[in-house]
Amino acid sequence: MFAKKWAIVWTLWFWVAAPPTNALAQTERPGVPSGCALDCKSQYQFLDGTSQSLVKAFGQPASSTRTKNKKYQFLLYEGVAVDYFELKDKSGTVVSGISVKGNPAHARVPLINLMTEDDQGKNRALFTANDLSFSVLLDYCSDIETSLLEANARRGAYWTPTCSFGRGGMYQDFHFLFRIRSTGCSFGDTPTKKEVEACRSLDKLLPEMAVVGPVDKNLLLEIAELRYPDY
DSSP states (O other), rough: OSOOOOOOOHHHHHHSSOOOSOOOOOOGGGSOTTOOOHHHHHHHHHHHSSOHHHHHOOOOOSSEEEOOOOOEEEEOOOSSSEEEEEEEEETEEEEEEHHHHHHHGGGGOOOOOEEEEESSSSSEEEGGGOOOOOOHHTTTTTTTTOOOEETTTTTTTEEEEOOOOOOTTTTTEEEEEEEEGGGGGGOOSSHHHHHHHHHGGGTTTOSSSEEEEEHHHHHHHHHHHHHHHOO
């Protein structure tokens, strides 16, 4: 299918037009990361909700297809740090996402505007793929250690169960794809909690894809094929 991709929610225009609805004051929001300039900057700002123009940020879709169940139109936009995608059904409802292809610190995850504290009690933003390691998501993804979904056996890639960030994620459902085999650990199609806990190198692993919106198992598996078409 395609080599890369990714996710958002409800209607795109509702999101970008609405002010941030989390505990962050506008002056506290981290700006565009250092080194993310030109197209990277405009794409980051679009995913951050501070720019309303998808076309100006990403250009026209690189491809447009139908999902296997024919329910969704899949639009892929190629970017610098991420590829961005939208899945639209007949009602116009949007599920969208990103596939990380560059610096994860430049890979803005849409709709997440959350501040937390690190181990030293300092404020830390959870905005990008670089901020959302597996260990961080333990606090936001219910039963993540027992409910990983195998997406690609050859690559050892797994989707998390539904993750929720509350108001800091606009009360939307999130899923994240991790290539666990890259840590040196190897799981079967249904990893056990004991296996996950034993894989200490998993803690710092960063997600390769993120999806926002209501998706079922089959749709998640199909979305994973966008990144790994050789499944």
